[in-house]
Amino acid sequence: MTGQEGTPRTYLIAGTRQFAARPAPGLHVVATPIGNLGDISVRALETLAGADVIACEDTRMTRRLTDRYAIEAPLIPYHDHNGASMRPRILARLAAGDAVALVSDAGTPLVSDPGFKLVVEAAEAGHRIHPIPGPSALLAALVAAGLPTDRFLFDGFLPPRDGQRRNRIAELKAIPATLVLYETGPRLAESLADLAEGLGPRPAAVCRELTKAFEEVRRSDLAALAAHYATASTPKGEIVLVIGPPQEAAAQDGDVDAALTRALADHSLKDAVAAVAGATGRPKRDVYARALALTRGEDG
Missing domain, CATH: 3.40.1010.10 (Tetrapyrrole methylase, N-terminal domain)
Incomplete structure (x- = not known):
């Protein structure tokens, strides 16, 4: 010692x-x-x-x-x-x-x-x-944002240059998961505007000063958040952006949940997961995670 x-x-x-x-x-x-x-x-x-x-x-x-x-x-x-x-x-x-x-x-x-x-x-x-x-700022923001957490992608900081940033956003558009990004105060408004244009009307949250005295989690859609920070004073420090998945992905999750609810009424957890994964084509690990959430009452 x-x-x-x-x-x-x-x-x-x-x-x-x-x-x-x-x-x-x-x-x-x-x-x-x-x-x-x-x-x-x-x-x-x-x-x-x-x-x-x-x-x-x-x-x-x-x-x-x-x-x-x-x-x-x-x-x-x-x-x-x-x-x-x-x-x-x-x-x-x-x-x-x-x-x-x-x-x-x-x-x-x-x-x-x-x-x-x-x-x-x-x-x-x-x-x-x-x-x-x-x-971890990533996990702290994810659990505070009020957006789906069963599948998410962390993509760090968006590129600072306009063209590169828009190209990256285009690559992220089709990913069927909640997106988590880091951003700086001076670039926040511009990044939100590009995200709103590139991803469409998705729900999102801007999380800053997490765990500090002036902690803030602002939830809205991307366009509204972009408009707010376009006129607000530049926020300090690093910021976490949490963006909801594409609407079609959310709908697919709802379909999987409905199918699991029906299957679990007559089958074991293992058999219900296998049946729903086979019927929907979704990965078995994802279906299993949804089944656990349903049986534990995490969605209601």
Whole structure:
């Protein structure tokens, strides 16, 4: 329970100092709060406090978290601009048996941040990757939006250039799932206008400042949201857009639910799923998910 120079590995929670065991060697991918520092898990605190080093996008951002919980593990920067030079150094530490914690500025690493290449190279070198799950803006927005969650596609940030953005939206149009996108405040109004034009009158939600004091989830259709943000002041921070599936996909889900309701009245869950999947051509795993939702009463 001591650091590299014999100092105790500890963290502070609710005014009480806790001792942290050194994590197992390897790369620990640690989810951190997206706004409210109270959302950190005890396991994440133990991992960060016990790590030999914490690799982070911005040491200033991570320092707010480590200062809050009196974590003294050293911080090193790892981001898009220094990744090529820092990865060999981090891999060398892993090869020496260190426990390295990887964090992003907020949320779960590897979701629209530079951690992917490090995880790939660490895994290829034979080092163990330890996921420490926790906060995610993607999932927080998805559950707050009030849109279908049984099938969704996360597509990160839309391209910043007009033509490329419209082409990407055209590719997304036919996907029979709820869409989840990240966006910045300065680009929000323009992206919403292109989404409204390219996808049509779909329900959507703009989620921002999630878990913070001024959390906002604005729900409407894409055209109305585009009109609102065209005249509103530029929102701050990164934003999550959640967009409902195409109407025909929603109708298909309704047809599947109706067929399952009839089949479940006379058959076991397994047999009902097999029968409906065969009759509708929908993947069996999707039909099974719908059947579970129906039997658990999640849709009513």
